[in-house]
Amino acid sequence: MDMEKIYQAIPHRPPFLFVDAVQELSENRIKTTKNILPEESFFEGHYPGNPIMPGVLICESILQSGAILISKKILCSDNSIPVVTRIQDVKFRKLVKPGDVLETEVEIIETINGVYFLKGKTIVAGKTVVSAKFACTMRNNTV
Numbered sequence: 001m002d003m004e005k006i007y008q009a010i011p012h013r014p015p016f017l018f019v020d021a022v023q024e025l026s027e028n029r030i031k032t033t034k035n036i037l038p039e040e041s042f043f044e045g046h047y048p049g050n051p052i053m054p055g056v057l058i059c060e061s062i063l064q065s066g067a068i069l070i071s072k073k074i075l076c077s078d079n080s081i082p083v084v085t086r087i088q089d090v091k092f093r094k095l096v097k098p099g100d101v102l103e104t105e106v107e108i109i110e111t112i113n114g115v116y117f118l119k120g121k122t123i124v125a126g127k128t129v130v131s132a133k134f135a136c137t138m139r140n141n142t143v
Contacts, residue, residue, distance in 0.1 A: 001025060001068075009071040010064055011081050011141070015041050018061035018102070022068065028108040030069040034061055038098035053096035058130045059087070062120040066106040070116050070136055073108070079141045085115065086135040094129040102129075114138065 001022035007013070024031040036053055043051035067082035096102065106120035114137055121131040 006068060009068040012064055016060075017064070018057060019064050019068065019104070023103075025069070025072060027073060028069075030065050030104075030106050032061070032065040032068070032102075032104045032106075034102040034104070036096060036098055036100045036102060040098070043098060051098055053100075055092045055130060058092075058096055058102065058122050059090060059132055061102050061104050062106060062122055062130065062132055063087075063134060063136075065104045066116075066118045066120060066134065066136055069106055069108065069118075070138070074138065080138045081141045082136045083139045084134055084136050088133050090130070090132040092130055094124065094127055096124055096129055100124045109133075 006017075006019055006022065018034050019032045020034045022030060022032050042054055042057060046052060046054050063084050070082045101124065103123045104120060105123070106118055108116055108118050110117045116136045117133070118136065119133045121128050123129065
């Protein structure tokens with residue numbers, strides 16, 4: 001999946017887009033990647049001199065991957081966007097530094113009344129750095 005299709009699936013745009021490519025996509029599972037560049041804006045203020053990617057942004061990569069999965073699964077219309085309704089059991093295990101590549105895997109565990117329950121993890125160099133469970137639903141994008 002190229003960037004244009006990612007842009008169609010979720011409303012996020014740089015610098016708040018944490019998915020560079022979709023490697024695999026099936027009905028209930030997605031694998032994505034994000035290259036963490038040394039010039040990422042968040043490194044300027046997050047541990048200057050010893051840059052570390054904020055854990056919440058790694059979580060955001062998991063959530064965005066799940067949002068792409070749901071958007072593609074239900075072929076949402078232009079006025080509908082995926083919205084996170086719950087995050088739980090988040091575990092931060094390792095630090096992410098400039099030059100790392102996030103490999104994110106998300107799967108749908110269950111769907112109840114339009115709410116999708118998912119679990120995901122992000123891996124760097126074969127080691128899980130963050131894992132989480134979360135829920136999403138589709139909401140009308142009009143204010």
